[in-house]
Amino acid sequence: xxxxxxxxxxxxxxxxxxxxxxxxxxxxxxxxxxxxxxxxxxxxxxxxxxxxxxxxxxxxxxxxxxxxxxxxxxxxxxxxxxxxxxxxxxxxxxxxxxxxxxxxxxxxxxxxxxxxxxxxxxxxxxxxxxxxxxxxxxxxxxxxxxxxxxxxxxxxxxxxxxxxxxxxxxxxxxxxxxxxxxxxxxxxxxxxxxxxxxxxxxxxxxxxxxxxxxxxxxxxxxxxxxxxxxxxxxxxxxxxxxxxxxxxxxxxxxxxxxxxxxxxxxxxxxxxxxxxxxxxxxxxxxxxxxxxxxxxxxxxxxxxxxxxxxxxxxxxxxxxxxxxxxxxxxxxxxxxxxxxxxxxxxxxxxxxxxxxxxxxxxxxxxxxxxxxxxxxxxxxxxxxxxxxxxxxxxxxxxxxxxxxxxxxxxxxxxxxxxxxxxxxxxxxxxxxxxxxxxxxxxxxxxxxxxxxxxxxxxxxxxxxxxxxxxx
Amino acid sequence: xxxxxxxxxxxxxxxxxxxxxxxxxxxxxxxxxxxxxxxxxxxxxxxxxxxxxxxxxxxxxxxxxxxxxxxxxxxxxxxxxxxxxxxxxxxxxxxxxxxxxxxxxxxxxxxxxxxxxxxxxxxxxxxxxxxxxxxxxxxxxxxxxxxxxxxxxxxxxxxxxxxxxxxxxxxxxxxxxxxxxxxxxxxxxxxxxxxxxxxxxxxxxxxxxxxxxxxxxxxxxxxxxxxxxxxxxxxxxxxxxxxxxxxxxxxxxxxxxxxxxxxxxxxxxxxxxxxxxxxxxxxxxxxxxxxxxxxxxxxxxxxxxxxxxxxxxxxxxxxxxxxxxxxxxxxxxxxxxxxxxxxxxxxxxxxxxxxxxxxxxxxxxxxxxxxxxxxxxxxxxxxxxxxxxxxxxxxxxxxxxxxxxxxxxxxxxxxxxxxxxxxxxxxxxxxxxxxxxxxxxxxxxxxxxxxxxxxxxxxxxxxxxxxxxxx
Numbered sequence: 030x031x032x033x034x035x036x037x038x039x040x041x042x043x044x045x046x047x048x049x050x051x052x053x054x055x056x057x058x059x060x061x062x063x064x065x066x067x068x069x070x071x072x073x074x075x076x077x078x079x080x081x082x083x084x085x086x087x088x089x090x091x092x093x094x095x096x097x098x099x100x101x102x103x104x105x106x107x108x109x110x111x112x113x114x115x116x117x118x119x120x121x122x123x124x125x126x127x128x129x130x131x132x133x134x135x136x137x138x139x140x141x142x143x144x145x146x147x148x149x150x151x152x153x154x155x156x157x158x159x160x161x162x163x164x165x166x167x168x169x170x171x172x173x174x175x176x177x178x179x180x181x182x183x184x185x186x187x188x189x190x191x192x193x194x195x196x197x198x199x200x201x202x203x204x205x206x207x208x209x210x211x212x213x214x215x216x217x218x219x220x221x222x223x224x225x226x227x228x229x230x231x232x233x234x235x236x237x238x239x240x241x242x243x244x245x246x247x248x249x250x251x252x253x254x255x256x257x258x259x260x261x262x263x264x265x266x267x268x269x270x271x272x273x274x275x276x277x278x279x280x281x282x283x284x285x286x287x288x289x290x291x292x293x294x295x296x297x298x299x300x301x302x303x304x305x306x307x308x309x310x311x312x313x314x315x316x317x318x319x320x321x322x323x324x325x326x327x328x329x330x331x332x333x334x335x336x337x338x339x340x341x342x343x344x345x346x347x348x349x350x351x352x353x354x355x356x357x358x359x360x361x362x363x364x365x366x367x368x369x370x371x372x373x374x375x376x377x378x379x380x381x382x383x384x385x386x387x388x389x390x391x392x393x394x395x396x397x398x399x400x401x402x403x404x405x406x407x408x409x410x411x412x413x414x415x416x417x418x419x420x421x422x423x424x425x426x427x428x429x430x431x432x433x434x435x436x437x438x439x440x441x442x443x444x445x446x447x448x449x450x451x452x453x454x455x456x457x458x459x460x461x462x463x464x465x466x467x468x469x470x471x472x473x474x475x476x477x478x479x480x481x482x483x484x485x486x487x488x489x490x491x492x493x494x495x496x497x498x499x500x
Numbered sequence: 501x502x503x504x505x506x507x508x509x510x511x512x513x514x515x516x517x518x519x520x521x522x523x524x525x526x527x528x529x530x531x532x533x534x535x536x537x538x539x540x541x542x543x544x545x546x547x548x549x550x551x552x553x554x555x556x557x558x559x560x561x562x563x564x565x566x567x568x569x570x571x572x573x574x575x576x577x578x579x580x581x582x583x584x585x586x587x588x589x590x591x592x593x594x595x596x597x598x599x600x601x602x603x604x605x606x607x608x609x610x611x612x613x614x615x616x617x618x619x620x621x622x623x624x625x626x627x628x629x630x631x632x633x634x635x636x637x638x639x640x641x642x643x644x645x646x647x648x649x650x651x652x653x654x655x656x657x658x659x660x661x662x663x664x665x666x667x668x669x670x671x672x673x674x675x676x677x678x679x680x681x682x683x684x685x686x687x688x689x690x691x692x693x694x695x696x697x698x699x700x701x702x703x704x705x706x707x708x709x710x711x712x713x714x715x716x717x718x719x720x721x722x723x724x725x726x727x728x729x730x731x732x733x734x735x736x737x738x739x740x741x742x743x744x745x746x747x748x749x750x751x752x753x754x755x756x757x758x759x760x761x762x763x764x765x766x767x768x769x770x771x772x773x774x775x776x777x778x779x780x781x782x783x784x785x786x787x788x789x790x791x792x793x794x795x796x797x798x799x800x801x802x803x804x805x806x807x808x809x810x811x812x813x814x815x816x817x818x819x820x821x822x823x824x825x826x827x828x829x830x831x832x833x834x835x836x837x838x839x840x841x842x843x844x845x846x847x848x849x850x851x852x853x854x855x856x857x858x859x860x861x862x863x864x865x866x867x868x869x870x871x872x873x874x875x876x877x878x879x880x881x882x883x884x885x886x887x888x889x890x891x892x893x894x895x896x897x898x899x900x901x902x903x904x905x906x907x908x909x910x911x912x913x914x915x916x917x918x919x920x921x922x923x924x925x926x927x928x929x930x931x932x933x934x935x936x937x938x939x940x941x942x943x944x945x946x947x948x949x950x951x952x953x954x955x956x957x958x959x960x961x962x963x964x965x966x967x968x969x970x971x
Binding site: 078079080082114205208209212213218219236237240241255257273274275276278295296298299300302303306307309310311313314315316325326327329330333334336337338340341344345347348349351352355358359362363364365366367368369370372373374376377378380381383384385388392406407408409410412413414417418421422425429473474477478481485 | 549550551553585676679680683684689690707708711712726728744745746747749766767769770771773774777778780781782784785786787796797798800801804805807808809811812815816818819820822823826829830833834835836837838839840841843844845847848849851852854855856859863877878879880881883884885888889892893896900944945948949952956
């Protein structure tokens with residue numbers, strides 16, 4: 030997946046002129062025409078010079094009829110390259126695979142890198158998976174079955190078993206010979222892993238080091254024996270962080286006895302980082318799943334309504350709380366005017382604190398310092414922002430409404446609300462992290478609504494106590 | 501930066517036992533002791549087996565006194581490896597560099613990969629940069645000066661000039677010979693770029709292909725001539741997307757005449773993706789900058805207050821709008837009870853729509869479909885979610901307050917607010933994107949507050965019109 034992919038779509042005529050490299054939006058009228066006319070040679074002549082990512086883009090653009098022609102024109106091996114570059118919905122995988130005949134689809138899956146094949150199979154029905162695995166070449170089926178066992182989001186679920194492993198007791202020359210032979214099948218040949226007789230990870234050496242070394246040097250003399258590896262059950266986010274910190278192109282995956290099971294390559298890690306960032310982002314916004322673009326308003330609404338309904342009931346609870354202060358409201362109706370201001374401000378500060386803590390946990394930046402120090406700092410931040418905003422509001426309300434007591438009431442409510450909201454925004458995700466719940470679940474809207482409730486209680490509570498000054 | 505970095509910190513004794521690979525949190529009492537006792541050999545013996553990322557972690561953990569000893573124990577070249585792995589604040593770069601003597605610091609900077617040296621220099625005062633560049637080895641200074649010219653966030657600003665370029669008219673054997681010589685200085689040797697006599701990009705070939713090819717094969721026979729490249733002024737986010745799509749380990753950077761200027765490696769792209777995700781996330785939450793963890797509440801408050809003050813004035817505007825309905829409120833105080841519910845719900849739906857559109861623009865998923873289709877779909881989503889929530893609210897309010905008119909008023913306000921809020925949440929970022937403003941600037945709190953205002957107008961407007969039914 031990392032390799033053999035440096036060709037691309039830039040037209041050769043363009044090359045000399047050196048135009049800006051905009052090739053994401055290509056129109057393929059010629060390719061479509063040759064498909065429509067069933068001109069095999071013409072199609073392959075043009076199509077096979079494209080990068081497999083662009084081949085995939087083309088494949089996804091044409092309709093079912095033309096796709097069927099493509100299956101006739103391309104071998105399962107060639108189709109496998111394309112499929113490794115495809116990211117579509119569950120149902121789409123299902124329907125595209127059933128377009129192919131069983132033999133073709135099985136052979137294609139067997140020819141994909143095992144980790145990519147597993148990604149596709151995970152989207153299918155169990156019976157369908159079983160069918161493909163029975164028909165498939167036995168060796169490939171075994172490899173895939175092994176990977177299918179690993180739990181989602183673990184290192185095992187994203188690793189591939191197509192790597193190069195050598196023993197320490199050989200020369201650079203013989204290692205290079207092995208490399209040349211395995212290059213067509215390995216997902217990367219740029220890191221070569223050294224294992225002992227029991228396939229335990231003993232070292233690692235980069236192709237760069239192999240190339241600059243003398244042919245007769247022994248591998249154990251030049252390999253690094255302090256290998257950084259990840260365990261097979263490790264969370265994919267932790268793996269991604271490790272690869273990012275160490276700038277690795279690949280990392281080995283081992284079991285608890287240090288047996289080398291597979292490797293994870295940097296391209297898969299980029300996808301993980303992207304997924305996790307999208308996930309945190311969508312939770313902050315209160316949308317269940319933003320991985321795929323919705324095709325119609327119903328599927329979009331389905332993802333958003335669960336959050337909205339929960340928030341609606343929380344909002345109703347807030348309403349019932351304010352309802353208890355109806356007497357206060359009847360006497361001083363002007364109080365209602367400042368409800369959105371106080372609620373909004375505390376919601377915003379809460380979201381800010383939440384975002385800082387959630388992101389800090391995600392990037393690992395917060396691991397380095399004590400939790401209490403963090404909470405103390407957030408409390409301090411809440412007092413500072415609260416005091417600044419509270420003073421400002423007091424003055425504005427006093428000037429506007431001419432009542433110093435109302436100004437003080439609204440101002441002090443802001444101070445207290447912002448302090449509590451900031452603290453809550455920081456504490457809730459920390460607590461969830463402690464309880465091993467994904468802190469991002471404490472989404473923005475949720476914290477906002479909780480803080481709404483708290484701020485309303487503070488505001489009307491104080492208004493009721495100091496009622497005499499307000500009338 | 502990508503290479504020579506596969507060593508690590510796992511202790512050798514641990515290796516055989518095959519323990520879980522937790523090596524991010526290492527204690528270095530032995531290293532610290534040898535620094536304190538000025539034992540050069542002992543320190544180097546242990547320290548030089550560490551991965552440079554772990555060396556950097558150690559370096560950042562010790563105090564100034566011990567750091568000064570490290571400068572005596574390590575050559576500027578060795579220090580350069582460590583510095584490439586350091587990510588700290590502006591002021592910290594400044595103070596650490598001034599700890600070193602001028603010669604040492606200049607030599608270290610000259611030995612870093614040019615793109616990393618530029619990252620550091622960008623954090624310093626102009627005079628300080630000029631001093632280092634004057635003292636430095638001339639060739640390195642020239643390289644760095646060139647890179648310093650490129651605008652931040654462009655391909656030019658993150659590229660490096662340490663790549664391997666060859667001509668098409670040579671054999672694989674001679675290309676491998678060049679590679680072996682350039683390997684120690686190049687940032688990656690896994691992609692080799694082919695240029696013509698005028699250094700225009702003509703092709704690319706991977707080290708994998710070189711290795712499996714016959715020694716006497718000519719480069720132009722096996723190179724890919726349809727190279728995907730990026731132009732030097734291209735936005736780094738677009739570069740990252742391209743590398744992610746094509747699974748590249750490196751991408752060439754060219755000027756408008758297709759001259760090869762540099763390359764961008766995948767490790768830098770991971771940093772870009774991370775930065776951009778953090779950026780979008782922090783804007784959704786209304787925090788100016790979450791790149792670095794704040795050390796005290798004042799610096800944290802400084803980042804959050806600007807947003808809060810803007811939102812405070814918007815909130816005041818909302819308050820003044822409600823103030824205009826004081827008569828209505830005086831007559832029907834119960835109306836105030838539902839203000840947070842309606843405002844909160846419309847804020848939440850607006851944020852959802854905003855997040856979907858902003859993320860869609862960032863990932864490029866939305867580029868593929870028409871904007872009008874998107875707006876129509878969001879409008880549909882707003883009607884569906886609005887109707888569902890509105891009906892639910894009507895029933896609850898009717899049961900709770902016993903007034904069918906109040907139930908209808910609140911329910912219909914929800915329908916209208918959610919529709920408008922969803923549409924606004926989608927339209928605002930689209931409009932900003934059209935106007936070439938970063939759509940993420942239309943942050944969550946901003947959209948929330950705007951929608952607060954709209955919903956209040958709808959709610960009280962309708963309440964005033966239908967007042968007779970409510971009393």
